[in-house]
Amino acid sequence: MAEIRDLAELRRAMAENAEQPEGPARNARAEELLTAAEGLDVPLAVIEALGHQLNVYNYSSEKDKMFVPFARLLRMWDERPEDFDAYETHSLHWFFKWMSAGMLDQPHVPLASIEKWLGEMEHRYRLAGHSERAVRSAEFSVAAHIGDLARAERAYAAWLAADRDEMADCHACELLGQGLWQVETGRDAEALELWRPVLEGEFTCAHEPHAVLAASLAPLLRLGRTEEARAHHLRGLRLVRPMESMRGAYAEHVEFCALTGNEARGLELLAERPAYFTDTGHPRSRLDFLAVVTLLTERLTELGLGHERVPGPAGRAWTARDLAAHARTEALALAERFDARNGTSYVGDRARARMAGRPLVERLSLGVRTPRPVPPPAPPAPATAAAPDLPALLAEAHRLADGLRPNALEAWAAVARAAGDTELAPRDRAELADHEAMARGPEGAELFERAAELYVAASDPGEALAARARGAYFRALRGEADAALTAVTGLYDEVRAMHAAEATGVRQTAAVLMSRARILMHRARAGGSPEDAGAAVREVLALVEGHGTRDVRLAARAGEAWGMLAELAGTAGDGARATELLRRAAEEYVRAGLPWCAVEYEVRLAALAEEAGDRDGAERALRAALEHGGPYVEPAGRAQLHLRIAESAAARDDAAEAGAHALEATHWADEAGESGTLGAWTRQRLGGHLLRQGRCAEAAEVLESALADLRAETHGEEAVVQARWWLGDCLEELGEHRAAAEQRLLAADIARHWSDQRDHATLAHLAADALGNAGLVAEADQAYARAGELWRSLGRPHLLVRSLRARAWLALSEDATAAAGLMTEAVEACERAREAAADPATRNELTAELAHTHRQFGDLLTQGANPGDAPAHLERAVALFGSLGADGLHDRTGAELTAGRLAAELGRPEEAAARARAVLAAYADTGDDDETVRARRAEATRLLATEE
Numbered sequence: 001m002a003e004i005r006d007l008a009e010l011r012r013a014m015a016e017n018a019e020q021p022e023g024p025a026r027n028a029r030a031e032e033l034l035t036a037a038e039g040l041d042v043p044l045a046v047i048e049a050l051g052h053q054l055n056v057y058n059y060s061s062e063k064d065k066m067f068v069p070f071a072r073l074l075r076m077w078d079e080r081p082e083d084f085d086a087y088e089t090h091s092l093h094w095f096f097k098w099m100s101a102g103m104l105d106q107p108h109v110p111l112a113s114i115e116k117w118l119g120e121m122e123h124r125y126r127l128a129g130h131s132e133r134a135v136r137s138a139e140f141s142v143a144a145h146i147g148d149l150a151r152a153e154r155a156y157a158a159w160l161a162a163d164r165d166e167m168a169d170c171h172a173c174e175l176l177g178q179g180l181w182q183v184e185t186g187r188d189a190e191a192l193e194l195w196r197p198v199l200e201g202e203f204t205c206a207h208e209p210h211a212v213l214a215a216s217l218a219p220l221l222r223l224g225r226t227e228e229a230r231a232h233h234l235r236g237l238r239l240v241r242p243m244e245s246m247r248g249a250y251a252e253h254v255e256f257c258a259l260t261g262n263e264a265r266g267l268e269l270l271a272e273r274p275a276y277f278t279d280t281g282h283p284r285s286r287l288d289f290l291a292v293v294t295l296l297t298e299r300l301t302e303l304g305l306g307h308e309r310v311p312g313p314a315g316r317a318w319t320a321r322d323l324a325a326h327a328r329t330e331a332l333a334l335a336e337r338f339d340a341r342n343g344t345s346y347v348g349d350r351a352r353a354r355m356a357g358r359p360l361v362e363r364l365s366l367g368v369r370t371p372r373p374v375p376p377p378a379p380p381a382p383a384t385a386a387a388p389d390l391p392a393l394l395a396e397a398h399r400l401a402d403g404l405r406p407n408a409l410e411a412w413a414a415v416a417r418a419a420g421d422t423e424l425a426p427r428d429r430a431e432l433a434d435h436e437a438m439a440r441g442p443e444g445a446e447l448f449e450r451a452a453e454l455y456v457a458a459s460d461p462g463e464a465l466a467a468r469a470r471g472a473y474f475r476a477l478r479g480e481a482d483a484a485l486t487a488v489t490g491l492y493d494e495v496r497a498m499h500a501a502e503a504t505g506v507r508q509t510a511a512v513l514m515s516r517a518r519i520l521m522h523r524a525r526a527g528g529s530p531e532d533a534g535a536a537v538r539e540v541l542a543l544v545e546g547h548g549t550r551d552v553r554l555a556a557r558a559g560e561a562w563g564m565l566a567e568l569a570g571t572a573g574d575g576a577r578a579t580e581l582l583r584r585a586a587e588e589y590v591r592a593g594l595p596w597c598a599v600e601y602e603v604r605l606a607a608l609a610e611e612a613g614d615r616d617g618a619e620r621a622l623r624a625a626l627e628h629g630g631p632y633v634e635p636a637g638r639a640q641l642h643l644r645i646a647e648s649a650a651a652r653d654d655a656a657e658a659g660a661h662a663l664e665a666t667h668w669a670d671e672a673g674e675s676g677t678l679g680a681w682t683r684q685r686l687g688g689h690l691l692r693q694g695r696c697a698e699a700a701e702v703l704e705s706a707l708a709d710l711r712a713e714t715h716g717e718e719a720v721v722q723a724r725w726w727l728g729d730c731l732e733e734l735g736e737h738r739a740a741a742e743q744r745l746l747a748a749d750i751a752r753h754w755s756d757q758r759d760h761a762t763l764a765h766l767a768a769d770a771l772g773n774a775g776l777v778a779e780a781d782q783a784y785a786r787a788g789e790l791w792r793s794l795g796r797p798h799l800l801v802r803s804l805r806a807r808a809w810l811a812l813s814e815d816a817t818a819a820a821g822l823m824t825e826a827v828e829a830c831e832r833a834r835e836a837a838a839d840p841a842t843r844n845e846l847t848a849e850l851a852h853t854h855r856q857f858g859d860l861l862t863q864g865a866n867p868g869d870a871p872a873h874l875e876r877a878v879a880l881f882g883s884l885g886a887d888g889l890h891d892r893t894g895a896e897l898t899a900g901r902l903a904a905e906l907g908r909p910e911e912a913a914a915r916a917r918a919v920l921a922a923y924a925d926t927g928d929d930d931e932t933v934r935a936r937r938a939e940a941t942r943l944l945a946t947e948e
Contacts, residue, residue, distance in 0.1 A: 003036075004033070004036035004037070004039075004040070006040065007040065007042055007044065007045050007048075010033065010036060010037055010040065010045055010048070010049065011048070013033055013036075014030075014033055014048065014049070014052045017029045017030060017033065017052070017056070018052070018055070018056070021242060021244070022056075022059050022060050022242075022243055022244040022245050023060060023061070023244045024060070024061075024062065026056050026060070027053075027056050027057060027060055027062055027065070030049075030052050030053040030056045030057075031053065033049050033052065033053075034046070034049040034050065034052075034053055034069075036049075037049035043076070043080065043083040044083060044084075044085060044088070046076075047073065047076060047083060047084060047088050048088060050069045050070075050072060050073045050076075051073070051088060051091050051092075051095075053069045054066055054069050054070060054073070054095055054098070057069070058098050058102075058245070059206075059207075059243075059244075059245040060244055060245050060281070061244050061245065061247070061275065061279035061281045061282060062281040063102055063105065063245075063281050063282045064102075064106060064280075064281045064282070065281065066098060066099070066102050067099070067102065067103075070095055070098075070099055073092055073095070074092070077089075077092055090166065093124065093125065093128055093130065093167060094167065096121045096124065096125070096134075097121075097134055097137075097138060097167075097169070099117065099121075100114070100117060100118065100121060100138040100141070100142075101138070101141060103117060104141060104142060104145055104284075105282055105283060105284040105285075106283060107283055107334070107337040107338045107340075107341045108337075108341075109341070110341065111146070111341055111342055111343065114142060115142070118135070118138060118139055118142065121134075121135055121138060122135045125167065130165055130166070130167045131162050131163040131164070131165040131167065131168065132158070132162045133159060133162035133163060133164055133165065133167070133168045134167040134168055134169070136155050136158040136159040136162055137155075137159045137168075137169065137174070137177065139151075139155040139158075139159075140152055140155035140156050140159050140177075140181075141177070143155055144181065144184065145342070145346075145347070146342040146343070146344050146346055146347075147342075147344045147345075147346025147347075147349075148344075149185075152181070156178075156181060160178075170203065170205045170208075171197070171198075171203040172198045172203040172204055172205045172208035172209070172212070173205060173207070173208060175194050175195055175197065175198050175203065175212070176195070176198070176208060176211050176212050176215065178194050179191035179192070179194040179195045179212065179215065180215060182194060183215070183218075183219055188219035188220075188222055188223055189219075189223060191215075191216075191219055192216060192219055192220070192223075195212045195215075195216060198212045199212060199213070199216065199232075207243070207245075207246065209236070209239070210236060210239040210240050210243065210246060210249060211240075211246065211248075211249050213232045213233075213235055213236025213239065213249075214232075214236050214240060214246075214248075214249035214250075214252035214253055215249070215252060216228075216229075216232050217229050217232055217233060217236075217252055217253070217255070217256040218252070218255065218256070218259065218360075220232065221256070221259060221260065221360040221361060222360060226260075226361055226364055229256065229260075229364070230364060230365075230366055230367070231695065231698055233253060233256050233366065234366065234367070234368070234697065234698040234701040234702070235695075235697040235698055235701075236249070236253065237250075237253045237269075237701065238697045238700060238701055238734075239697070240253070241272070244275075245282075247273075247276050247279070247282065247285040247286070247288070247289050248284070248285040248288045248289070250269070250273060250276065250289070251276075251285070251288045251289040251291075251292040252288075252292075253269060254266045254269050254270065254289075254292045254293070254296060255292045255295060255296075255354070255357070257269065257296070257370075258292070258295050258296040258299050258357070258359070259357060259358075259359050259360045259361065260359065260360065260361045260363070260364035260366075261359060261361060261362050261363035261364060262363075262364065262366060262370045263296060263299055263300055263303070263305075264370050265366065265368070265370040266296045267296070267300075267310055267311060270293065270296070270310070270311045270312075271311035274311065274312075274313070274314055276289050277289070277290075277293075277312060277313040277314075278313055278314075283334055283337075283338075284338075286334065287331055287334040287335060287338070287347070287351060288354075290327045290328075290330050290331035290334065291327075291331045291351045291354045291355050292354065293323065293324075293327040293331075294324055294327040294328045294331055294355040295354060295355050295356075295357050297310060297320045297321070297323045297324035297327065298324045298328075298355070299359070300320040300324075301320050301321050301324055305320055306319060306320050306321035306324075307319055307320070307321065308320050310323050312326070313326075328355060331351055331355065332348065332351065332352075335347050335348035335351040335352075336348060363667075365663055365664065365666060365667030365670075367662075367663050367666050367683060367686050367690075367698070367701075367702045367705075368666075368683065368701055368702055368705035369670070369675050369676075369679060369680075369683065369705045369708065369709065370670065390415070390418050390419060390422060393411070393414050393415045393418050394415055394424075394428060396411050397411035397412045397414070397415050397431075397435075398431075401431065401435065402552075403552060403593075404552060404553065404556055404594055404597070406596055406632040407632075408435065409435055409438060409439045412431065412432055412435035412436070412439075413435075413436075413439065415428075415432060416432055416436065419432075425458075426454060426457045426458035427455075427458040427460070429454050429458075430451055430454030430455045430457070430458050430460070430463070430467075431451075433447060433450045433451035433454055434448070434451040434455075434467055434470075437450075437451055437467075437470070437471070437474075438470070441474065441477075442474045442475075442477040442478040443478075444474065445471045445472075445474035445475045445478060446471070447471075448467045448468060448470050448471030448474070449467075449468065449471060451464075451467040452464040452465070452467040452468045452471075455467060460508075461498070461503070461504065462495065462498060462499075462503070462504025462505060462507075462508030462509070463504075463508050463511075465491050465494060465495045465498070465504070465508065465512050466495075466507075466508045466511035466512055466515075468487070468491055469488050469491045469492075469495075469511060469512040469515035469516065470511070470515055471487075472484040472485075472487040472488040472491065472515060472519065473488070473515045473518045473519055473522075475487070476518075476519045476522045476523075477522065481519065481522060481523050481526070484519050485519050485520070485523065488512070488515055488516045488519055489516070491512050491515075491516075492512055492513065492516050495508065495509050495512040495513075496509070506543065506544070506547050506551075506554060507551065507553050507554065509543060510540060510543055510544055510553075510554060510557045511557075513536070513539055513540045513543060514540050514557050514560065514561070516536055517533065517536040517537045517539070517540050517561070517564065520532050520533040520536045521533045521536075521537070521564055521567070521568075524568070524571075530568050530571065530572070533564070533568060534565065534568050537561050537564045537565055537568075538561075538565070540557055540558075540561045541558060541561045541562075544557050544558045544561070545558060550592070552592050552593065552594065555588060555589070555591070555592030555594070556589070556592065556594060556597060558588050559585045559586075559588035559589040559592070559594070559597060559598070559601075560585070561585075562581050562582075562584045562585035562588060563581070563582065563585040563600070563601050563604075565581045566578045566579075566580075566581035566582040566584075566585060566601070566604070569581055570608070575608055575611065575612060578608060579605060579608050579609070579612075582601045582602075582604055582605045582608070583601075583605060585598070585601045586598040586601040586602050586605065586624070586628075589601070589628075590628065595627075595628035595629075595630070596628060596629050596630065596632040596633075598624070598625070598628045599625045599628055599629040599632075599633060599637075602621045602622070602624045602625035602628065603621070603622070603625050603641075605617075605618075605621040606618040606619075606621035606622045606625070606644070609621060615648055615651055615652070618644075618648060619645060619648040619649075622641055622644050622645050622648065623645060625641055626638070626641045626642070626645070629641075634672065635668045635669070635671040635672035636668070636669065636672040636674060636678060638664075638665075638668040639664075639665045639666075639667075639668035639669040639672060639674075639678055639679075639682060640665075640678075642661045642662070642664040642665035642668065643661070643662060643665040643681075643682055643685060645661045646658045646659070646660075646661035646662040646665060646685060646686075646689065647685070649661060650689060650692075655689055655692040655693045656693060658689040658692075659686060659689035659690055659692075659693060659695075662682060662685045662686035662689050663686055665682040665685070665686070666679060666682040666683050666686055669681075669682045675709065676709040677709075677714060679709065680706050680708075680709035680710045680711075680714075680715060681706075681710075681715055681719065683702050683703070683705055683706035683709075684703065684706040684710060684715075684719055684722065684723045686702050686706075687699045687700075687702040687703035687706055687723065687726055687727070687730075688722070688726050690702060691726050691729060691730055696729075696730040696733040696734055697730075697734060699726065699727075699730045700727060700730040700731060700734065703723050703726055703727040703730065704727065706723055707720070707723050707724065707727065710723055712750070717750050717751075717754075720747075720750060721747045721750050721751050721759065721763075724743045724744070724746050724747035724750075725743075725744065725747050725763060725766075727740075727743045728740045728741070728743035728744040728747070728763075728766065728767075728770065729766075731743060731770075732766075732769075732770050732773070737770045737771070737773040737774035738770070738771075738774040738776070740770040741767045741768075741770035741771045741774060741776070741779075741783075744763050744764075744766045744767035744770060745763075745764075745767045745783070747759075747763050748760055748763035748764050748767060751763055757790055757793065757794060758794060760790060761787050761790035761791055761794060761796070761799070762787075764783055764784075764786045764787035764790060765783075765784070765787035765791075765799070765802075765803060767783045768780045768781075768783035768784040768786075768787055768803070768806065769806070771783055772806065772810060777810050777813075777814070780806075780810055781807050781810050781811070784803045784804075784806050784807045784810070785803075785807065787799075787803045788800050788803035788804060788807075791803060797829060797830060797832075797833030797846065797849075798830070798833075798845060798846060798849045800829055801826045801829055801830045801849055801850075801853055802849075804822050804823070804825050804826035804829065805822075805823065805826050805853060805856055807822045808820070808822035808823040808826065808856075808860060809856075809860065812860060812863060812864060816864035816866070819860060819864065820857075820860065820861065820864065820866070823853070823856070823857045823860055824857075826853050826857075827850065827853050827854065827857065830846060830849050830850040830853055831850060833846050834846040834847060834850055844884060844887075847880055847883060847884060848880075848881075848884060848887075848888065848891070850880055851876075851877045851880035851881045851884075851888065851891065851895070852877070852891070854873040854874070854876040854877040854880065855873070855874060855877035855891075855894075855895045855898065857870075857873040858870040858871070858872075858873035858874035858877065858895075858898065858899070858902070859898065861873065862902055862905075867902065867905075867906070868906070870902055871899060871902060871903070874895055874898055874899035874902065875899065877895040878892055878895045878896055878899065881895055889922060890932050890936075892922065893918075893919045893922050893923070893936050894936070896915045896916075896918050896919050896922075897915065897916075897919060897936065897939050897940065897943070899911075899915050900912045900913075900914075900915030900916055900919075900940075900943045901943070903915065904943065912943050913943065913944050915940075915943065916939075916940040916941070916943035916944045917940075917944070919936055919937070919939075919940040920937060920940050920941075923936065923937060
């Protein structure tokens with residue numbers, strides 16, 4: 001530790017330590033600084049060092065260490081109050097509140113001592129002339145903690161009635177406590193209304209809205225406001241994650257995961273903070289944390305995952321079941337200590353209720369990667385279990401197959417399992433074999449022959465032909481197209497003859513004709529005759545529609561046939577006809593009560609609409625596909641549909657709807673088991689949509705989750721670069737400048753290999769901005785230089801000029817001469833480009849850039865060593881802005897006022913007044929509706945006064 005030689009150095013060291021992350025390292029440094037202060041022989045130095053120590057202890061896991069330095073401070077106050085300056089006097093009384101809460105949080109401190117301390121606090125506040133507000137707030141905390149609800153209500157009312165003064169907690173912290181009481185008394189909506197100013201950013205402090213966001217999660221879930229709860233979780237977790245002292249708020253985020261079907265994410269949060277299991281400096285937040293750990297791990301055990309490994313206290317491997325038992329035991333032991341101290345069962349009752357919590361939402365999609373825990377397979381049913389009801393299974397299978405339901409194959413598989421050696425009726429055996437063949441796909445082609453034999457045995461030769469025709473089609477899919485066509489041609493002739501003789505029905509005949517059409521379509525796709533395929537398809541339609549029936553199977557044949565004709569039209573290049581036929585196919589299925597069959601055609605309609613530039617039509621088709629497919633669309637398909645609708649909504653600038661659909665897409669991608677592939681892509685898109693809505697904290701969480709799985713070789717370099725670019729924008733907005741620069745530089749390193757270097761240049765420039773904002777001057781200068789060379793090579797002089805100006809401002813604090821040199825270089829580069837510009841619009845753009853550069857040069861000189869050289873640059877800026885006419889008006893008057901202020905500072909009141917009059921004249925014919933105009937006139941009027 002460097003030697004601290006005086007109070008000023010001590011203060012600088014304490015200020016630096018205060019900026020460090022919460023935790024033992026910061027606390028240890030505060031202890032070193034107290035030792036150094038004691039060596040200065042300056043009472044105020046010791047007082048300030050003790051105050052610093054109290055601050056860092058309070059905001060750490062070592063809150064139990066606060067009492068010793070406070071006792072010493074109080075003794076010093078009682079002995080020599082004149083050693084305390086006004087700030088330290090205020091701080092001493094402020095610390096009284098921390099002591100009250102601190103004692104309450106430590107179960108070894110007797111309740112009588114806490115009550116005595118309340119009296120001491122009240123006495124000292126009265127002597128100092130402070131309001132009772134902070135005292136009544138502390139009394140309320142004691143009463144609410146022990147469960148004395150009547151006293152709590154009285155103290156709460158007195159707290160709100162007392163005047164706010166300098167000892168009152170900040171508005172944000174007070175609203176937190178008031179809202180928590182509303183939640184405790186069952187008034188969730190009232191709590192959220194109280195918290196609204198904190199959540200909306202009207203009132204903030206070092207730990208708010210962190211705690212309010214966490215506290216709002218369960219009330220929002222109970223009120224069904226799940227979208228807000230999801231947003232508060234993503235936003236709030238980001239705030240509390242780096243703050244060691246906020247274990248209680250962190251626990252509320254873990255609890256949220258347990259209550260919303262996000263158990264896997266809850267385990268990830270436990271893994272991030274292993275010390276929370278064992279830190280003992282704040283027993284009350286440890287109790288909260290252990291109660292939530294119990295809730296989460298018992299939930300996992302209930303789901304059949306008790307054997308799974310989970311993060312827990314260091315020193316051993318934990319399963320969910322073991323950790324649940326351990327955490328419950330530890331939590332109840334802690335609760336018992338509090339209750340023994342308090343003389344009530346209130347703390348224990350609340351802990352037990354929390355551990356017994358039930359999910360409030362089955363599964364709430366968060367947008368971040370949260371794979372659902374998969375329970376182990378269920379054990380086989382005992383031999384004594386009742387046998388499945390075979391007749392009921394058969395009836396269900398027939399119902400689903402007759403209605404062409406998507407899960408008919410599974411129903412017939414259930415029949416097969418249940419039947420065993422049971423002898424079924426011939427017709428049932430035929431359908432069972434038929435559906436088993438269908439379930440096997442092309443590899444089951446030969447099984448259709450067995451089905452056909454059984455249909456013959458069941459006296460249905462027409463259905464036997466249909467089964468053989470299905471087998472022929474499956475052979476075509478297997479690559480045996482010629483043999484399949486030969487086989488189906490014979491079946492076609494045979495069924496036509498049977499149908500003419502009324503020996504079989506339309507259904508069976510249509511099935512054979514459709515198999516033949518499918519085979520010919522398959523051949524057409526491989527280079528066969530589209531005319532033959534079209535004729536076969538139209539023959540199906542003629543048969544089906546000629547009977548005018550609304551039979552569901554025949555309607556399905558018609559829908560499929562229209563879809564085939566649409567495909568042929570599209571192949572022939574007739575997009576309009578293809579669209580018309582696809583629409584007819586979809587309508588046929590919907591009209592027949594088979595909407596799920598329309599999905600394929602609606603998706604194809606969307607693709608055609610997109611090709612034609614009809615975004616609205618594409619979106620209508622996608623929405624219809626999502627609506628008609630319902631639960632029958634596979635999760636990956638639903639993810640894709642939602643994602644495409646999201647992109648359509650984004651194209652019409654509806655970022656909120658785009659975000660909602662992208663969020664749904666992430667959910668279904670996870671359900672499909674594609675978190676690392678499709679899921680990563682959906683999260684990347686969701687992050688962008690959230691950023692466009694200004695929801696930067698949520699977007700950052702989502703994009704960080706996406707980047708864990710985005711791979712250039714899978715998703716493309718562009719996707720990775722865009723995700724890092726967006727994340728950098730989020731982090732910059734959140735004030736995390738160093739992290740923003742890191743993301744932008746990582747993206748730039750990928751883009752530097754691209755043939756088009758514009759993205760590389762832009763990212764380098766943005767990274768420089770972030771590095772500058774982070775105070776990393778040398779690194780920022782290097783990044784701006786890199787960007788500048790890229791802008792020069794790309795022929796973008798106005799951006800080159802901006803990079804040079806930024807470097808000039810960075811250099812100013814170290815070398816004013818170098819700064820002026822860079823600004824001169826910017827002026828010269830801009831002038832050269834302006835002279836070379838042939839296009840009037842480009843020339844005007846560069847004129848404006850040159851004017852801004854001269855104005856900034858003037859500003860820079862006024863802050864450097866040569867303010868006398870500034871007026872010439874400001875005068876040049878005024879002239880250049882003036883040459884732009886109305887487009888440069890506000891900029892011109894701004895430069896005039898800057899020159900006027902400088903003239904006044906240099907003792908030239910006449911020149912300052914002339915500048916002011918020029919501004920007033922510029923706005924002589926302008927009303928006062930424009931805020932800029934009003935501000936410029938007001939400043940010009942003030943400048944005029946300098947002449948007088």
